[in-house]
Amino acid sequence: MDEAWQGAVPWTGRGRDVDLPAIAEFDSVGLRYGTGAEVLRDLDFRLANGGFYFLTGPSGAGKTSLLKLLYLAQRPTRGRIKLFGEELSEAPREALPPFRRRIGVVFQDFRLIRHLSAFDNIALPLRVAGATDEELEGPVREMLAWVGLADRASARPPTLSGGEQQRVAIARAVINRPDLLVADEPTGNVDADMAKRLLHLFTALNRLGTTVVVATHDVGLISATPGAEMIRLDNGGLADPTGMLRNPPPRRG
Amino acid sequence: MLGWLFVSPADRRLLGTSRFRGPTPWVIAIMSFSIMLIAASGLALASTAGSLTRAIEQRYALEVPNGGENLDALVASLKAAPGVTSIEAVPESEMRRTLGRWLGPAAESADLPVPALVNFDVRPGTDIAAIQRRAQTIAPGAEISAHEDKVAPLLRSMRALQWLAFGLVVLLGAAAAAAVVLAARGALDTHRFTIEVMHGIGATDLQVTHLFQRKIALDALVGSLAGAAAGAVVLFLLASGASFAGELTGGGTLSVLDLVILLLLPFALTILATWVGRIAVLAALREAL
Numbered sequence: 001m002d003e004a005w006q007g008a009v010p011w012t013g014r015g016r017d018v019d020l021p022a023i024a025e026f027d028s029v030g031l032r033y034g035t036g037a038e039v040l041r042d043l044d045f046r047l048a049n050g051g052f053y054f055l056t057g058p059s060g061a062g063k064t065s066l067l068k069l070l071y072l073a074q075r076p077t078r079g080r081i082k083l084f085g086e087e088l089s090e091a092p093r094e095a096l097p098p099f100r101r102r103i104g105v106v107f108q109d110f111r112l113i114r115h116l117s118a119f120d121n122i123a124l125p126l127r128v129a130g131a132t133d134e135e136l137e138g139p140v141r142e143m144l145a146w147v148g149l150a151d152r153a154s155a156r157p158p159t160l161s162g163g164e165q166q167r168v169a170i171a172r173a174v175i176n177r178p179d180l181l182v183a184d185e186p187t188g189n190v191d192a193d194m195a196k197r198l199l200h201l202f203t204a205l206n207r208l209g210t211t212v213v214v215a216t217h218d219v220g221l222i223s224a225t226p227g228a229e230m231i232r233l234d235n236g237g238l239a240d241p242t243g244m245l246r247n248p249p250p251r252r253g
Numbered sequence: 254m255l256g257w258l259f260v261s262p263a264d265r266r267l268l269g270t271s272r273f274r275g276p277t278p279w280v281i282a283i284m285s286f287s288i289m290l291i292a293a294s295g296l297a298l299a300s301t302a303g304s305l306t307r308a309i310e311q312r313y314a315l316e317v318p319n320g321g322e323n324l325d326a327l328v329a330s331l332k333a334a335p336g337v338t339s340i341e342a343v344p345e346s347e348m349r350r351t352l353g354r355w356l357g358p359a360a361e362s363a364d365l366p367v368p369a370l371v372n373f374d375v376r377p378g379t380d381i382a383a384i385q386r387r388a389q390t391i392a393p394g395a396e397i398s399a400h401e402d403k404v405a406p407l408l409r410s411m412r413a414l415q416w417l418a419f420g421l422v423v424l425l426g427a428a429a430a431a432a433v434v435l436a437a438r439g440a441l442d443t444h445r446f447t448i449e450v451m452h453g454i455g456a457t458d459l460q461v462t463h464l465f466q467r468k469i470a471l472d473a474l475v476g477s478l479a480g481a482a483a484g485a486v487v488l489f490l491l492a493s494g495a496s497f498a499g500e501l502t503g504g505g506t507l508s509v510l511d512l513v514i515l516l517l518l519p520f521a522l523t524i525l526a527t528w529v530g531r532i533a534v535l536a537a538l539r540e541a542l
Binding site: 115120 | 264266267
């Protein structure tokens with residue numbers, strides 16, 4: 001399993017939007033739920049295309065809310081958000097699915113569909129994108145092998161261990177070769193060894209050009225990723241003392 | 254256009270539950286059964302009213318209040334009148350038998366002035382007033398009345414019943430549609446997590462809707478056909494001998510067109526349920542981002 005897990009990702013060589021300097025741009029963004037207080041306020045930052053970011057901050061700082069804005073599960077209540085060079089904060093909802101297909105999301109609670117097999121869970125993004133059974137068979141098998149679950153293809157999530165579910169969730173998040181990968185506390189439910197493997201996976205994806213944003217409390221994870229940048233949220237606001245997040249330097253494509 | 258009906262087994266597995274479970278097919282089957290019987294009754298009533306109207310629209314009665322002394326001459330004169338196609342004098346014995354219902358034995362009295370009655374049919378456009386004038390030269394008190402006028406109240410009742418049947422069919426269709434809306438909302442609640450995941454990975458509302466639409470369509474089709482089949486069995490049993498079949502349908506029979514309409518009803522109900530279900534699901538999905 002280890003060899004497969006730590007080997008090359010299956011879909012190397014994909015062309016990307018290398019000319020796009022920032023994959024995400026937040027301009028004076030604020031978010032509140034209903035009539036409550038703002039959980040995010042005055043967020044101004046850019047995520048460089050191909051960058052690797054850790055999103056940190058104490059519990060309740062707004063990390064999950066910020067990720068929701070990034071993977072288009074939530075609209076800002078004020079300000080503007082540009083993703084992939086397109087202004088999407090007020091885009092009609094019919095316009096969002098093509099952008100969502102460019103984003104892979106790893107949830108802390110995996111969010112696997114319980115009545116579908118591991119194979120079908122991983123295949124879901126490809127089916128949604130219109131792939132036929134014949135077209136997706138190869139990539140999904142390859143992805144299952146890559147995450148070391150080739151022999152668990154027909155297993156349903158309740159019969160998988162936490163680590164196995166985590167890998168299925170990651171395989172689902174990356175199978176459609178996302179331009180942006182968002183992970184919310186991906187190591188929250190796994191042991192240190194699994195956390196190390198996850199980090200290996202994320203850096204491998206990042207090397208292929210995927211912009212990675214990982215929300216975590218895990219200091220070890222951050223320190224083990226040289227070159228990654230940190231976004232620190234505190235009480236809904238962004239700490240950016242160096243200004244690097246407002247004007248990020250160009251990254252590799 | 255109907256591609257959503259033919260999805261892969263994997264897409265079918267997305268909703269996780271087996272088909273034909275839950276109350277929807279049963280509700281639709283009951284609606285379909287009721288619609289079938291009511292529509293058949295309405296169509297039979299229409300058929301009966303049509304037959305009756307066709308039978309009497311050119312039929313008239315000539316009545317001579319003071320008896321039939323000149324009945325033979327009157328009949329001969331009417332036969333010779335232009336436009337008259339057939340003629341039938343009601344025998345005096347039959348008139349007395351009819352009067353006997355009210356008068357009893359007195360109806361047989363020789364002193365009783367028994368009115369004479371002659372029924373006759375004419376070609377369309379015949380001058381009835383001219384025939385009446387002709388009859389009055391032989392029997393001065395002769396009066397002609399149209400059969401249609403006499404049965405008009407009955408025809409009005411039958412037409413009202415037809416509209417009532419039509420209204421009931423529409424109401425039952427609306428009730429079936431409402432049941433589908435409730436079922437669709439229930440299904441959306443049950444599968445909310447799956448829908449959220451699908452939306453999150455870029456599924457469009459239409460893609461999600463197609464999954465539900467297919468299930469609703471199949472549930473509705475099975476329910477409608479089962480209900481209609483049960484309705485057809487009941488209609489067949491009624492038509493093949495039950496004595497009250499005539500009372501139920503007014504003695505009318507169903508034409509080929511009526512049978513085609515009845516045959517199409519379950520499919521119409523399926524289309525209605527599918528369309529309403531699709532609208533309900535799309536509307537509910539639009540409430541989310």
